[in-house]
Amino acid sequence: MTTTTLTTTPSSGSVEADLRHVRVVSRKPAIAYVVVVALLALLLALAPREGDTNFRFSAESDAIRIPDVSVPGMTVAWICVALTAVIALAAVALLRVHRSAPLWMSAVFALVGFVAFLSWAGAGSDRDFPVTRLVGGAVLLAVPLVFGALGGVIGERAGVVNIAIESQLLAGAFFAAVVGSLTKNPFAGLFAAILAGMLVALLLGVFAISYRVDQVIVGVVLNVLVIGLTSFLYSEVLVPQAQRLNETVRFTPLRIPVLAEIPVLGPALFNQSLVVYLMYIAVPVVWFALYRTRWGLRVRSVGEHPKAADTVGIKVERTRYRAVLIAGGVVGIGGAFYTVVSVSSFGKEMTAGAGYIALAAVIFGKWDPVRAAFAALLFGFASNLEGALSVVGAPVPSQFMLMLPYVVTLLAVAGLVGRSRAPAADGVAYVKE
């Protein structure tokens, strides 16, 4: 056997740079555009409406007032549809020269399409479209979703799938209601909600991490369990003693000077209660913690490749436990929203599936806290539309409007979001040899 020495040695450097490249085009945006244009046109053609649409941008009390805008509804709607059609055509034309539609095009498309829809929906109504409320309501509806999604992101980044977000929200809402009522102190309620979320998380941890029960199954069982328990306690304990146990004092809105004066957005975003401000802080904090701290690096490592983490001396189970508990606490804050911010009492199954939507936001947001929060906002926005449309008496059946958040997700995921990749060890228990 001879040894080989190579005179000119091929290096294993960047092969990629030397390769010929061809342009990859994605057809998805163009297809999504065409579908949406067709649907919008169909809607306008089949259900035409008469009259003007009024958009209101500020309330009487605002410091800076923007005048209301009144436009002929159907005309504007058709113009907007025409615009979206132009964008769709442009995207198709781009495809022909082997280019895909840029992201800003999708943003413009979404905005124009949305205006078309609103103009049609509000046409002929004697009520104004409260644009500020459209935004503010969306933020409010999104609060539990955002906290739920943040908790989901933390858990899954550590490799534990948290289907139990729903039950953590519900447990948080329940305990915030009881403790908040007993103490007549919303802070105590908030604190109790955090503990309740962590308690559910602890159960999840024991079964999923220590006993390696399938994480999805544990999550579903926990959801059923908590729904059952809270419903039972609600009718057996809370209802008979509603005054003592189920009547909280809510957080009062805090108006932030200056910021609250910004037209349209100011009143919507900066005249809210403490929990909403907590949400604004929580999103960047979670991002920072995950990507810029030792804790976050370790959490992500056990979610991606627990064995590798183990070989550098990281305690996989302990890291996962801690992450799951923290996640539970975060979700708990979202639960408190229901009973010490939104309304002042607990109701049976009042979270109504928000936990599952939060779970969708986690995936839609590609397991990133900021994206997931925006996804949750989008859901909040879509759910809020329902309320706004019924104010102006839009002719859309409410059942259809309830579908909207899901339709929006489907379109957005299919048309805009690229392939998303879960943490590699997500949902996989770590077994040491």
Place this chain on the structure above:
Amino acid sequence: MKLELRDITKRFGPLVANDHISLTVEPGEIHCLLGENGAGKSTLMNVLYGLYTADEGEVLLDGEVQHFRGPGDAMAAGIGMVHQHFMLIPVFTVAENVMLGNEPTHGAGRLDIDAARAKVREIADRFGFHVDPDAVVEDLPVGVQQRIEIIKALSRDAKVLIFDEPTAVLTPQETDELMAIMRQLKASGAAIVFITHKLREVREVADRITVIRRGAVVGEATPDMSDAELAAMMVGRQVELTVRKDEPRHTDALLEVSDLEVTDARGAVLVDKVSFTVRGGEVLVVAGVQGNGQTELAEALLGLQANVSGSIRLDGTEIVGRSVRDILNLGVGFVPEDRNVDGLVGDFTVAENLMLDRLSGPPFVTGGMIRLGTRDDFAAKAVEEFDVRTQGIHEPVSRLSGGNQQKVVLARELSRDLRLLVACQPTRGVDVGSIEFIHKRIVETRDAGVPVVVVSTELDEAVGLGDRILVMYRGRVVGIVPSTTPRDVLGLMMAGVPAEEAAA
């Protein structure tokens, strides 16, 4: 630091993977462990690194008994390990991987990325190689990934370094560089344990050699022993180290590939207008430095690549655009490059893995049901024939040693009626005895009149096994030459120099 292992015994159920093994490694010494697949080398190293707890025996560092409860303890004591399967987090950057578990912070848990980057650069500079601390690990070639493993160990001031088959995935040039690094480490006083199946490497760097067979030490060897002597000591019999094959008896061109082009999702052309033919009864070796499109070419032959244009004709049938199942049913055998990812289902048993691609009909499946008896008979025969070292056909395949897993894949693919065999790195991580066997089986397949395509980064294998050699560089064919071509010409071609120029 001086490392001493005393009477280490490790059992997995009834199997004694390490049977009273004792070993001493002095500072400034490279100590090679030689042994067949499944001899217990990795197990011993995992005990040393705290990943497994020994049933008996003790580990001593500088004369002091150590009690490792986990790899963290071993690391703190100054032991670093470059694993057979890299322990890197693919989506992390180089700096993140290096600092994980030992993170510099600004206080309050905030990562000091700059310090981590500086550390990577400092260690890389010390050994004269370049690594971008901000590159994401999964985008890097394996050779570079391995250096990150080394940097990782050194960043923790490891004084004892374990290399478990580090060269199995390296190109010849990367191997040479690794040897140089190992010598440097040795000069700085580290104690090094080096595991490899390549005897040439052993002779090149080893100071002392310990041979292990079936869990026990069978003796010490010296670097001046010949390959044949080393191989015999390891396997316990004489081993044929060169491939023995007769002149090919060609039939017609059965595999015709023309203008084949494969692009990835980002538009990089990985296989660029490749054309070649393989006749029945002929082995064509696709050679080249890892990552120049050979893998993608092979995968395209099985229909595993998404963006493929051009034509692949097997016996006149066009197979571009067909499903993998169709292609398998046409009689294409495929040995994937990474057995853990594409070749085996780790949690399935040996028997289940052996019938994995034959679930669509007889003899193993009738009426939608698996015939367990037929399967087990077949599995028992295959295990026997391919000498797979396992505790039984019902053992999960993930528990087998690396080389034995490879034999399971080969046993499955070679025991079908084939009309084409595509094998990627068929002998990667396989011991000399098994290489002999695998090569023999591939030659038998060829002699049965089947066209064979072998992807290999090993020059020895390319020259020994191939009838013709196709050299790829940056996705393109540099040339197709007979296997009698001198090695240095092949080496130049692998660096992209056209055949005529290289020969000149």
